[in-house]
Amino acid sequence: MTVVKTSLNRRSFLKSSVAAGGGLMLGFSWLASCSSGPKETELVMPEEWFTINSYLKIGDNGVVTIYAPNPEFGQNVRTSMPMLVAEELDVDWKNVLVEQAPYHPTDYGMQFTGGSRGIMSRWEPLRMAGASARHMLKQAAAELWQVPMDEIETKAGMLTHKATAQEISYGAIASQAAEMPVPEEVELKDINDFQLIGHSKKNVDGKDIVTGQPMFGVDYKAEGMMIAMIAHPPGFGMTLDSFDGTDAMAMPGIRDIFAISTYQEGQDKGGFDTNAFPEVVAIVGSSTWEVMQAKKKLKVNWKPFATYKEMISGWRGKEEKTIPAGLESSEKHKVKMATLSAKPGRVARRDGDPERAFRDATKVIERSYSAPFLAHNCMEPMNSFAHVQGDKVKIATPLQIPSFLVPTLAASLGIPVENVEMDMTRMGGGFGRRAYGHYVIEAALISKQVNAPVKLMYTREDDMTNGIYRPAYHATYRAAFDQDNQLTAIHVKAGGIPESPLYANRFPAGAIDNYLAEDWSINSNITIGAFRAPRSNFIAGAEQSFLDEVAEELGKDPIAFRLELLKRAKDNPVGEKNDYDADRYAGVLELVRDKSEWNNKSEGLHRGVAAYFCHNSYAAHVLDLEIKDGQPVVQKVTCAIDCGVVVNPDAATNMAEGGIVDGIGNAFYGELTFEDGVPQKNNFHEYRMIRMSEAPKEIDVHFVQNGIDPTGLGEPPFPPIFGAVANAMYRATGKRQYNQPFLGNKEVLG
Amino acid sequence: MATIELSINGQQKEIDVDPNTPLLWVLRDHLDLVGTKYGCGIAQCGACTVHVDGVAMRSCSMPVQGLAGKKITTIEGLSDNGDHPVQQAWIAHDVPQCGYCQAGQIMSAAALLKKNANPSDQDIDTAMNGNICRCGTYTRIKAAIKTAAKNS
Secondary structure (H helix, E strand, O other): OEEEEOOOOOOOOOEEEHHHHOOOOOOOHHHHOOOEOOOOOOOOOOOEEEEEEOOEEEEOOOOEEEEEOOOOOOOOHHHHHHHHHHHHHOOOHHHEEEEEOOOOHHHHOOOOOOOOOHHHHHHHHHHHHHHHHHHHHHHHHHHHHOOOHHHEEEEOOEEEEOOOOEEEEHHHHHHHHOOOOOOOEEEEOOHHHOOOOOOOOOOOOHHHHHOOOOOEHHHOOOOOOEEEEEEOOOOOOEEEEEEEOHHHHOOOOEEEEEEEEOOOOOOOEEOOOOOOOOEEEEEEEOOHHHHHHHHHHOEEEEEEOOOEEEEEEEOOEEEEEEEOOOOOOHHHHHHHHHHHHOOOOEEEEEEOOHHHHHHOOOEEEEEEEEEOEEOOOOOOOOEEEEEEEOOEEEEEEOOOOHHHHHHHHHHHHOOOHHHEEEEEOEOOOOOOHHHOOHHHHHHHHHHHHHOOOEEEEOOHHHHHHOOOEEOEEEEEEEEEEOOOOOEEEEEEEEEEEOOOOOOOOOOOOOOOOEEEEEEEEOOOOOOEOOOOOOOHHHHHHHHHHHHHHHHHHHOOOHHHHHHHHHHHHHHOOOOOOOOOOHHHHHHHHHHHHHHOOOOOOOOOOEEEEEEEEEOOEEEEEEEEEEEEOOEEEEEEEEEEEEOOOOOOHHHHHHHHHHHHHHHHHHHHOOOEOEEOOEEOOOOOOOOOOOOHHHOOOEEEEEEOOOOOOOOOOOOOOHHHHHHHHHHHHHHHHOOOOOEOOOOOOOOOOO | OEEEEEEEOOEEEEEEEOOOOEHHHHHHHHOOOOOOOOOOOOOOOOOOEEEEOOEEEEHHHOEHHHHOOOEEEOHHHOOOOOOOHHHHHHHHOOOOOOOOOHHHHHHHHHHHHHHOOOOOHHHHHHHHOOOOOOOOOHHHHHHHHHHHHHHO
């Protein structure tokens, strides 16, 4: 049993009548219409709701509405977060309705989707909210029955006092419970007493999704709404010179064409205000097709920009950032990366005497790995609804981290932060891309200019060529062996455009006596951003491919070799700042070894293993590959994950499967190249995405059961799959894979 | 602009649009049927899949002028209560993650099962390869199609 201090913001109103909000709280009009329940049949709505705290209200008939505080982009938080509340409330899940909370940090804390931190950060606060409500219900029943509160038991929405044989439903006592003081502290359930957590519940939005109900940003509609699009420079390093909208304005349905500047002169920008194209041309009309057609008639002159500087207030405080001039090309990037990789880098970690170990080595192997820029390619292109009225703005948008955007949005509009009202719509994918909300500011500026509600739509081409990419990376690994063919040192030097992927204190640091980690970076005007497991999504594959090669040099089984290193890291760690828990790391390798029957190798099946630690969790994969007609066919991926307690196992499995498929797709095909600043792909006819026939035939996901508080899950299964693919391809073809994408346009393998 | 008559989900609709307007934008902007999604605009991702006379078609690349007299079904009209065997199987397998592509996936799957009641893995791969799922729910989609085939 854990006792936690409560921290709930008491709503100023304690009840809201059905008449006032149509059974829903005021001000949530559009999203409230998207409320979803796990119900088999429609729940009967109560006559009256009683708000217990900002996370939940109880109807007089016992139906409970739980507010999902964080925005949903497919990670299942609209189901799994309310499960945390319902668990401690002791309510029957089939009586729960889920509604999306509006953006309101004073009521809901940090409302975000990113860094695999959702469940981890909500684990205690949401259970506390449920437990606090249960406490208030018990207190109300205790007063009603005049019995000691601790003699009252709760179960499935009922309060019982056994000694006096009395019982009452949550619905019947909700009005009194709402008047009770919020307890200062509450007890949370022991993990063994969980009724909901750890038991798979269907996605509360499942029915709405399969019937095509409106829920995404692109589905948003308001009275009098106009459609807007933007034209941005065709290449990085370019900006707006002039435009002629005469022909476009003459097209049917077009209302206005004008240039916008996303930021005001000297405006403060945060770390997530990345935007390659702050000067764009907006085109506004009455329907999407008309605006698309008119956009083709728009004549814009773009020009290269000169190097400029801007102040960014990010994690590390205020710092000046230089945006270099130039029209960059991937071929030149490759040369630059190879050049920097050959020079000494910035030393991030040094254990022992790696220089000496390499000098004294009998044998050294050196391998370089690279990966290109990647576009996120969320299926729902970037979009935002905005309606500016005077010094207020209403936003409805698919956005991962509203709190990072709102101050910038307010500054761009010159309005107070508290005048921003935001609905967080469901996101048609995010993967990090929607942490950068410049499109919301664009929509608001356009609405302000045309004095009407506006929905800004990016076309797929706009979306793919607007930046915020996964950086391009490069890493060189070296290993030293002595005369007894023992591994004596490892050296990694990793860099990228514009950031290094290096995590100096992760495995195999801590397991190697002589270890050197260096990094370097190359500045660029091609904008980058978080992409599912930033940096890890490259360095894991490089590291795990290299370790596979080292194991082979040593004549050791790849899993046994990793476990040997982890044993060293646990028993007698090298250095003090090792980020990972060697026991939990070894745990996933052992689990995947057993579940995949690693030692039972069938003919024709080529297996690759890889493991990685990131976002506080551990993941390991065994990937089984066959070559058929010169094409790799992934027969099966066996996966083991340690992310502590799993709240909604089937949904968690789904997300792990997704991470695996995503990783295989990007390892095989993912690539965005540039010529003179221009992205060389702009839609799915050129940008190859993994499809049904290329996905694994089977994915078998296992979670370590250890009762540890939840850690990340959306990202951890993604990085190591790149290594598993590379290692399986080696077993299948005899050829090591060093440069992503492994297939690209290559037709035949083997 | 021209007045065009369309049969959508069993209802006759009259709309006044540029006859070159793709069906997708007529559905989304003019008829408030937003279950059909925009993903690429060039028939490469399948998010906009609808049925035209029972066949899966990409509505983003299909001008409405050619559709008079044809029976169009969108995700909203696939079943009366969201209980088409494919929709039920999607829920049974809890297929969706973000959910954006799923209407298109379901329409492709329903069209497949209509002409092939018992598709092989190869048949499913072929029929579904035009539908991208960026979240990577392919293995669940395949399992759900097999379940739907059993229950149809």
